[in-house]
Amino acid sequence: MKTYEEALAFIHGRTKFKKIPTLDRMNRFLELLGNPHQKIQAIHIAGTNGKGSTLTYLRNILQADGYSVGTYTSPFLIKFNERISVDGQPIADDEILRLANLVKPVVDQLDDTLPEGGPTEFEIITAMMFSYFAEGHADIVLVEVGLGGLYDSTNVVTPLASAITSIGYDHMQILGNTLSEIAAQKAGIIKPNVPVVIGKLESDPLKVIAKTAANHDSQLFTLGKEFDVSTPKVDNWQQSFEYSGFDADIQLTSQLLGDYQAQNAAIAISLYFVYCKLLKKKAAISSVLKGVANAQWAGRFERISTNPTIVIDGAHNVPAAKQLTTLLNNSYSKGKIYMIIAVLADKQAQEIVSEMAQVKNAEITLTTFQTPMNRKLFDANLVEKQEANKKVAVTYQPDFKSAIMKAEEKMNSDDLLLVTGSLYFISEVRAYLLKYHEQI
Missing domain, CATH: 3.40.1190.10 (Mur-like, catalytic domain)
Structure with missing residues (x-):
């Protein structure tokens, strides 16, 4: 080669x-x-x-x-x-x-x-x-x-x-x-x-x-x-918490939230x-203090834009969706939360969407992306129908770029746009958003 x-x-x-x-x-x-x-x-x-x-x-x-x-x-x-x-x-x-x-x-x-x-x-x-x-x-x-x-x-x-x-x-x-x-x-x-x-x-x-x-x-x-570790307090896109163990008690701050x-x-x-x-x-x-404070992990509740506020997170299974729901409900309740979700077919798509629908004041758009190696996508139409009679608005928009643009048009300064699901999806969206919002 x-x-x-x-x-x-x-x-x-x-x-x-x-x-x-x-x-x-x-x-x-x-x-x-x-x-x-x-x-x-x-x-x-x-x-x-x-x-x-x-x-x-x-x-x-x-x-x-x-x-x-x-x-x-x-x-x-x-x-x-x-x-x-x-x-x-x-x-x-x-x-x-x-x-x-x-x-x-x-x-x-x-x-x-x-x-x-x-x-x-x-x-x-x-x-x-x-x-x-x-x-x-x-x-x-x-x-x-x-x-x-x-x-x-x-x-x-x-x-x-x-x-x-x-x-x-x-x-x-x-x-x-x-x-x-x-x-x-x-x-x-x-x-x-x-x-x-x-x-x-x-x-x-x-x-x-x-x-x-x-x-x-x-x-x-x-x-x-x-x-052990204390329940963190989130303030201005940072969180503080206390670690105890190995004869140490340490007050820490982190850029990774939840x-x-x-x-x-x-x-x-x-x-x-x-x-x-x-x-x-x-x-x-x-x-320990410096390492925890400096840690960053792309695609994990990563803020891509501040105006409007856009976050991406690779919550690609049910446990991750539960964690994300808890974080949003505990720390981000000022405005409306617009979600754009796409997952692979071998994941529990219905359960993931149902979990994300527990977020207060949420609006969900299901979408698609170009999967790697011809991996099969979830049936967004089926999930949309199953979620249709629930309290949270769930719609389907096959083009994720259009979904993002439509969400941005509705947003005010207190709102948050969350793009989540498959890590492959997050990768594609992240590259698009960094180019699209490169002036920020």
């Missing part, structure tokens, strides 16, 4: 899933590459929601502490390279090309020798990431689980610490139909004698996580038990304390 575009075509041209979940293929793939995953220091982060925010809080704390921090995240919002970053900066196009050429001969070899065929798209990207960071580009690597945990391609790594941020209903066709089944998949990242930091979970999934940790002799740190973001910050802070304890170094409260 000679160009970045050819490298992306090679990566995206691979199959997405295999019929039988296994890590055998990934382990073989990495073995042929020299086991790069064994040459890095990592922290592994799983969870239904909150992985990305927890990761970005922790990255900023560690950077404030003087570390060079690699990250592996998915999906990307604007450009593919975001998935492999150092100190928040995506790696260069020529590095993507170099890494793709590095792994391709091994991919070809496995294509020829494995009965089920060679690595999937995600396995290839993960191998590229491990290969890159094994070269020494970062002091520590924060690795976000792609899907689930137990059979996720990232789960070949043995980290210094792990985290499970939340357990909720998402990807049930793969992970299971109960919270306990989903928790068992997430708990698959727990390794022997590796400490685990977890968010506030319901009792059934908590039992699964706790039992798995005990079976692996892994010390468990639970939000609400070993550490109770759930304060909880994600608490998980990240606890991971930092665990990391410092493992390295036998003194934790710096100043790094």
